[in-house]
Amino acid sequence: MFATARREAGWTVEELWIHYLALGGALLVFDLDAFLHGLMPMSDGEQDVLACALNERLSDLANPTRVPYL
Amino acid sequence: MTDLTRPPGPSLEAEGLAAVLAPLGAVLLSTETIATCVELVTALVQETIPGTTGAGVTLVDSRGRRTIAASGELVERADAVQYELDDGPCLESWRDRVPVQVEDTLEDDRWPQWSRLVAEAGIRSMLSTPLVAGDVCIGAIKVYSDQPRVFDQRAAHLLELFARQAAVLLANVQTLADARRTSHQLTEALHSRDVIGQAKGVLLAQGAADDRAAFAMLVSASQRTNIKLHQVAQEIVESVTARKAGGSTGAQA
Numbered sequence: 001m002f003a004t005a006r007r008e009a010g011w012t013v014e015e016l017w018i019h020y021l022a023l024g025g026a027l028l029v030f031d032l033d034a035f036l037h038g039l040m041p042m043s044d045g046e047q048d049v050l051a052c053a054l055n056e057r058l059s060d061l062a063n064p065t066r067v068p069y070l
Numbered sequence: 071m072t073d074l075t076r077p078p079g080p081s082l083e084a085e086g087l088a089a090v091l092a093p094l095g096a097v098l099l100s101t102e103t104i105a106t107c108v109e110l111v112t113a114l115v116q117e118t119i120p121g122t123t124g125a126g127v128t129l130v131d132s133r134g135r136r137t138i139a140a141s142g143e144l145v146e147r148a149d150a151v152q153y154e155l156d157d158g159p160c161l162e163s164w165r166d167r168v169p170v171q172v173e174d175t176l177e178d179d180r181w182p183q184w185s186r187l188v189a190e191a192g193i194r195s196m197l198s199t200p201l202v203a204g205d206v207c208i209g210a211i212k213v214y215s216d217q218p219r220v221f222d223q224r225a226a227h228l229l230e231l232f233a234r235q236a237a238v239l240l241a242n243v244q245t246l247a248d249a250r251r252t253s254h255q256l257t258e259a260l261h262s263r264d265v266i267g268q269a270k271g272v273l274l275a276q277g278a279a280d281d282r283a284a285f286a287m288l289v290s291a292s293q294r295t296n297i298k299l300h301q302v303a304q305e306i307v308e309s310v311t312a313r314k315a316g317g318s319t320g321a322q323a
Contacts, residue, residue: 014252018252018255018256018259019259021256021259021260021263022258022259022260022262022263022266022300023262023263023266023299023300024263024266024267024270024285044282045281045282045285048282048285048286048289049285052285052289052292052299056298056299069286069289
């Protein structure tokens with residue numbers, strides 16, 4: 001779901017990471033990449049920050065896709 | 071001016087390359103943008119390869135964005151035709167990483183549609199070579215002539231030498247531009263992150279259970295008002311600092 005949203009957002013993992021960082025996200029870009037590939041878990045709080053970064057971008061693009069908050 | 075003590079070929083080549091390398095080197099020291107750099111390389115290659123009527127450079131970055139420079143409308147058109155057809159000598163040169171030469175557009179039948187269209191526009195011969203930096207192909211460089219069979223082996227060799235230097239330069243400028251953009255984005259991100267951190271602190275002081283709950287409150291406020299989350303955070307921080315400023319002025323009075 002996050003990986004799909006990232007593609008729809010048209011962001012590279014690095015771009016997504018910078019926006020996630022801006023919203024207070026604490027994980028390194030490497031760990032974020034691992035999470036997006038399903039290789040690492042992520043806490044609910046961090047997932048909400050990530051969801052917010054993607055949702056704001058999708059909203060800017062007038063894309064109706066949203067990642068639900070936990 | 072003829073130098074009889076040296077054979078004309080290598081001497082000309084050395085002079086040509088020296089003239090090319092000097093300005094290419096100088097660019098690294100200044101803060102040129104990618105666009106001006108591509109334009110410079112285009113202008114230089116036209117002067118370097120004898121018989122060139124027009125030249126063009128296409129640069130593609132890691133995100134697939136193209137920067138294109140052409141010495142004139144004719145070259146611009148010839149390039150555009152390739153992208154429209156998604157076929158042609160420069161695209162092949164770039165994809166297969168090999169130099170491609172068209173001796174006469176009226177006779178060459180490898181890209182019939184492209185040949186016909188550019189021949190009508192007045193282009194008779196062309197030479198294209200990939201721009202390879204390290205093991206990445208970052209684009210292609212090409213020269214055109216309005217006469218057939220203008221570019222010989224020496225011209226092909228010279229263009230390859232030129233392309234090798236130009237690729238290093240363009241790759242460096244690309245890296246520099248990437249680094250500048252990232253540093254700018256990081257500065258903005260850290261500022262936003264700082265404001266959001268402060269706003270979460272305010273919410274915690276006002277009774278939010280924990281960091282996650284404070285963030286959730288910011289998310290709901292942002293969704294309700296349709297204002298970006300960092301903007302919501304900014305307003306919370308400003309309202310608190312304004313209140314304190316008001317309070318301290320009151321105390322002083």
